[in-house]
Amino acid sequence: MTPLSPMPFPETSFALTLVLLLVAPLGIAGVALVNAGLGRSRSAAQSLLGTLVVFSTALIAFVLVGWAIAGGGERDLVFHMAGRSWDWAGAGRLFGSGVDTAPPREQLMLLFEVMSAGLVAMIPWGSGADRLRLPAGVAIAAVLGAVVFPFAAHWTWSGWLVQLGPNFSIGNGFVDGGGAGAIHALGGLAALAVIWIAGPRKGKFPREGLSTAMPGHNVVYVLFGSLVALVGWLAWNMAGALLWLNAAPSKLVLVAINTVLAAAGALLATFLITRVRFGKPDASLCANGWLAGLVTSSACAGVLSPLAALFVGILAGILMPLMVELFELVLSIDDPSGAVSVHGAAGLWGLIAAGLFAPQSEQLLAQLVGVSMLLGLMLPLVYGIFWLMDRVIRFRVEPDGERLGMDLHELGGNAYPEFVVHRDESYR
Amino acid sequence: MKYAGLLVMPAGFFLSIAAIDLFPGATQRTAFVLCGLAVEAMGLVVAVRGHMQLRSENR
Secondary structure (H helix, E strand, C coil): CCCCCCCCCCHHHHHHHHHHHHHCHHHHHHHHHHHHHHCCHHHHHHHHHHHHHHHHHHHHHHHHHHHHHHCCCCCCEEEEECCEEEEEECCCCCCCCCCCCCCHHHHHHHHHHHHHHHHHHHHHHHHCCCCECHHHHHHHHHHHHHHHHHHHHHHHHCCCCCCHHHHHCCCCCCCCCCCHHHHHHHHHHHHHHHHHHHCCCCCCCCCCCCCCCCCCCCHHHHHHHHHHHHHHHHHHHHHHHHHHCCCCHHHHHHHHHHHHHHHHHHHHHHHHHHHHHHCCCCHHHHHHHHHHHHHHHHHHCCCCCHHHHHHHHHHHHHHHHHHHHHHHHHCCCCCCCCHHHHHHHHHHHHHHHHHHCCCCCCHHHHHHHHHHHHHHHHHHHHHHHHHHHHHHCCCECCHHHHHHCHHHHHHCCCCCCCCCCCCCCCCC | CHHHHHHHHHHHHHHHHHHHHHCCCHHHHHHHHHHHHHHHHHHHHHHHHHHHHHHHHHC
16 A cells, blocks of 8 residues: 555545544553553552543643644744755743634644643653653653653644654654554553662562562453444544645544554464463563564554554564563563554554555665654753752652552552452562 | 663654664664664663662562
8 A cells, every 4th residue: 555645634534534633532541451450459549640640731731832833834943964954843922822823733733732732741651660750650640741842742733753754754754643653552662761760669589589470459440441442443544644744534444443453463363372371371561462462553654554564563562572571571570551662662663564564665764764763862961851850859759658559548548348358478 | 761662762762763763765764663662672671670670679
């Protein structure tokens, strides 16, 4: 399939995109359920309340500050090097001024990016489960929504990365309709930075022996969240294709089929891998495999053929459980939600795959430059910012709070008050 | 060690940017962008090893 060709944005596309963007928050709800289910029961309420708080903070920060950086237009900040222009930031107005008078398509772009900012902030929140304080989550969300995500969004959807095509004759420029890079890979890398700074949960890596298994407290949340996420993802990818890839509405069925195929392929691959490795399929890892497939589809669904999307999903489903094991057992990375693998690694793989299977050979180069930006610039940047923030707003809860559980410590009550609290064997 | 690794990573990114700006040919650009990614990967490996070292010291 050739990449989606540019076309005008008629009223039908506007109405369709608006409806899709109203459904897209189901993706956020699904990820929130998965995060809550993969955490401990004594932190479940804090996890879900935190999701709402973090989402709201990122959303407000983006509208007040981020939109000025992320928005594209004729007044963008551009510098020239070797006779070529580099559009590195938007120059919109702060505090959401001008949103009401902006053209309809720009308003839809704002809505898409506002929700994307919320999702980016939720991803590290899930990885910091059971030890990341709410104030720290709010601060992280504010920084991601106001500064970090807007730059990634601008570069991905209207700035220098997407202009690699017209300015440097590199394929169609960086292609990422559903936000596999600007949303998921960025969120996954931010999650890695949070994990490094907050450290592992107490008892996760004992002095002797292997790491302690800390399974999620409610696998039903995890699996149901995965199904809910599918609905949101379908809407997200289709809205992204309309807005950023200029897809005709008739192409949306293909986008939806590719999204489902990538998720299904990834799920079955993870199912088989965990069945072979552990003797029985692992429900949590299968759910994460499904999500990894969805994440890869964010980059691929609008530009690949169904067979290629299926292959990309299968590979994501094979790699994801192996990466989860590698991170936990070898690299001492305590990631309760698996965000570094599911969003970070799968997002990067999706971006590469979108270039690998594209009809033009130069497309892979554009995708690699985008990956280079995320890995080489965004990861050190978010780590540096979070490291400084940790000096002011401590990320990690006190040991006593971790022992009590985040619900009791931060909210004063448990998510499941009728549960009998038992001794935790991980405290040795 | 972790910080050293993280400081190396932007060098890989700037190598990629320089490659697409300075070279006209796709082959040279691709080669240098891959080199940039390799530098980033090395920085990441150093950062991860630094993290593991810190973890084993703090246990």
